[in-house]
Amino acid sequence: MRSDELDFHALIDFMPDSGAIRFCGRRAILVHADSMGALRKELVETLGSEIAKVVLTRYGFSCGYEDAELLAAYMHPDSLEEFILGGPRTHMFSGIAEVAPDALELDHASGRYRMSGRWRHSYEAEQHLRLFGRADEPVCWTLTGYASGFASRVLQADMICVETACEGRGDPHCAWTLMNASDCAPELAGLREYFKPLNLRDRLNLLESRVHERTRELEASEQRYRNLIEDLPEMAFALHASGRLLHLNKAARLRLGVSEARLHALRLKDLVLPDYTARATAFLKEIAARRSTTTLDLVMRDAAGLPFPVRLQVEPVLKDDRIVGYSGLALDISAQLERERELTEYARRIESREQQIQDVINEAVYILDGQGRLSFVNTRMAELLGAAPEAAIGHAVGDFMPASSAARIERDFARRIAGEAGRPFEIALSGREGSSVVLEVNSTLFVGRDVAEGVIGVARDITARRQMERELAQANRLSALGQFASGVAHEINNPLGLVSGYAEELQALLDQCTPLGDDRRLAQLRRGLATIQQQAHRCKAITANLLAFSRRQSASLETVDVGLFVAERLAFFNDAGLTRGVELAVDIAPGLPQAGTSPALLEQVLQNLIKNACDAMNGSGRIDIAARAVGEGIEIEIGDSGPGFAPGVAERVFDPFFTTKPPGKGTGLGLSICYAIINELGGRIACGNRPQGGAWFRLVLPLAEDGPGAAKHD
Structure with missing residues (x-):
């Protein structure tokens, strides 16, 4: 689709010697794009974006409508299509933007018209980006107004141009659609109001009236705020950026004994005890650096000269991203600190009482956290682990006990955490001087705030019980062996007595005999009889021990x-x-x-x-x-x-x-x-x-x- 059939060079006449430019016989001027940008900036900052949009859209509509009138009088276009395409050509000839129409629908019978295209290098989008940065909505207000005015005159119908993409909001190009006003969506129908004559004086008067009304509302709101602050039961204050007092509410003036006439000569550091002045000064510097509400505990002096603790809550007051002052509250925390002290003492007494109970029952108690590390041990458990209670916290049980015992506790922990049922089990720890201590452990899930936080275990020392069981088994075994030994000893003693007696008798007979032959054989016989007697005496001693072992002595x-x-x-x-x-x-x-x-x-x-x-x-x-x-x-x-x-x-x-x-x-x-x-x-x-x-x-x-x-x- 072409938009250059019209000969625009014949419509413009440059006369630099006479300081004039004429377009279609009317005087025209060249305006720098930055000048139009300066006008846009002034309108936005003075009247606001909404009114600036109305003014610039209305301005564009008027320019487009008048240019269509001039082209109709001077060019006498041959067709409606040639006429409507004169608008984009005029824009390009004037340096407003590069225009590329891509669709045109003209239905003269029904009076329905539609046209669309793209703008590139829109001066309006460039100026908005330069002055205000990327916008959230399309900003080519003058261009859309011009297109609407030009088309409305050419087609003799209410036409509206809507920008659907814009370089001013970061799109690669501007896109627009021209349509009958009656075809616009309901939310776009309000654009027709932009094309009506604008009574700027009435708009300014209305705006001024609204400003005055808003000012009165703000003043009333400020007064209500001041009254609220003044009547607060807590001490409220306002500071200059230098730290000088600007305001103290009634509660603060009464508590601190400061009159309204005197407060402007004071600074925040003058209200606290001497030991806290440096901290108060550093506090304001900290707020200035953080630029957020900050708290600090200090000690002030009341009207009677008595110290009392306060908690300052102060926030900076900003204007144009610059700190111009501070506002805050000074909360008396005497009662809070006393309550905290009482709660701490109460918790200490409860903990001491629980510890005494645990020590009295002499049971070892431990708690494992969710990671299987010790989070609590009582005194008895600490003794068994060989560590102070505070030294055991945060460690694994394997750091204080044999690997086999630690593994048994860890297996029980895993089952408990998994929701499985557990059974009592036994572990062995090293006791005094290398002795072994046998513990029977019962455990269960440790629940806090309805959530399982670990496992709690109670270990009972059953060393004495196990020793008694062993001793009982030993006594039973000894009793049975004693009865057996007694029987054996009695059965052996009788024949043993005969062996010993006959050996002695033979020895006596040999002593009475006269040697008749080989003395060596006789000596060997005597040695054999002596050996028999010795071993018989040894056996007799053994049987005596057996009888002593078996006999229950009184x-x-x-x-x-x-x-x-x-x-x-x-x-x-x-x-x-x-x-x-x-x-x-x-x-x-x-x-x-x-x-x-x-x-x-x-x-x-x-x-x-x-x-x-x-x-x-x-x-x-x-x-x-x-x-x-x-x-x-x-x-x-x-x-x-x-x-x-x-x-x-x-x-x-x-x-x-x-x-x-x-x-x-x-x-x-x-x-x-x-x-x-x-x-x-x-x-x-x-x-x-x-x-x-x-x-x-x-x-x-x-x-x-x-x-x-x-x-x-x-």
Whole structure:
């Protein structure tokens, strides 16, 4: 489609000597695009975008309508199509924009017309971008007005040009559509108002009236705001950008004892205690840097000169992106701080009470968070872990216990978190001096705010229970073995007596006989009879031990000073040569209570344990003997510096006939008899390995009953 059939060069006449330009016989002028931009800027900033759009659209409509009149008079177009295309040609000839029509529909019979195209290099879009930046809506107001006016005159119908794309809002080009006003969508019908004559004075008068009305509303609103601030129960203030006071409400003036006449001479730092002046000054600088509401706790002085804590909430007042002042509140937080102190003290008392309860019941309590790390341990659990409660927080259980025990807790944690049912389980931890502590653990989900936050576990020390179970099993086993040993001993003693008696009788007969031949054979016979007698005596000693092991002795209990008794027996053992070559280290706690025991049986046990310790060290080393009060009894501990127990041995040392000595060096009954004696005396005996090396035996004797007499224990 062509828009250049009209000869525009014949319509314009340049007369620079006379300072005139004529277009279609009328005087015209050249206007710089920036000048039109300056006019646009003035209209927008003075009247607002909406009125500026009306003015420029109406201006374009008038220009387009008049140019159509001139072309009709001077050019006499041959056809309506040639005439309507004169508008785009005029725009291009005037330097307004490059116009490219792409569709034209003219239906003279129905009076329906439609035309569309593109504008490129629109001066109006360029100026808007230069002055205001990218717009949200199309900005070629003059161009759309011109197209509407030109088409309305040419087609003798109400035509409206609508811009659908615009370089002024970032589109690659401007696109427009020209249509009958009656075909416009309802939201575009209002554009027709732009083409009516504009009474700018009336518009300005209306605008001025609205400005005055809005000003009165703002003043009334400001007064209401001032009254609201003035009557606030909290202390409110306004500051100049320099920190000087501009306003204090009534509550602030009364609380601080500052009159209205005096407040303008004060600054914020003058209202706080001297220790806080530097902090107040730095606070305003911080607000200026952050440009947002900021809080700070300070201490002010009231009208009576008494200090009171406040929390400042201050925000900057901005104008043209520049801080011109500050406004804020000073909230008295005395009651809040007191409540916080009371709540803190209450929480401390609750925590202390809970800790005391947990300590009294002597259960170990732990909580694992969602990641399986310790978030709480009570005192008992901390003792078992070997760490202070605060040092355990945030760590995995594996940092404080054997890998097998940690893995058991972790498996239980995983099941609980997964929602599976759990069962009580047992773990073992290292106790005092290398002993093992057996714990029975029960756990459940730890729920906070209706959400599972971890797992809580309670561990009960069942070491004593397990020890009692082992001792009961050991006693039952010893009882059965004792009955068996008793039977064996009685069955062996009779034939053994005959063997021993006949050997003695034969020996006596040989002594009476006169040698008749080979003396060597006679001597050999005598040696054989002596060996028979020796082994018979050894067997008799073994059967005596078997009978002693099997016999349930009736011990006569006496009140014994254990400290003195142990010291005397150790001296006796040393004089008898039992501990020759061995260093004895004795540690007897002073003021030990007396025990109810049998001195003879206790001496037998001590002698056996000391002898075993010396044998374990091959006659050289150190034996530590200690006596101390424990719970409801007295504990005697004997430790040596020997090799200690091999794995699995400590659990069997009290079994009858079990020995680690070479053949012929022991019967395996000594420790079994010790175990039976201590059990008969109502005590306990245990053994284990020392952390520094060697073995230990601990026996616990019951305290003496009230009264001087001895008790009978069956």
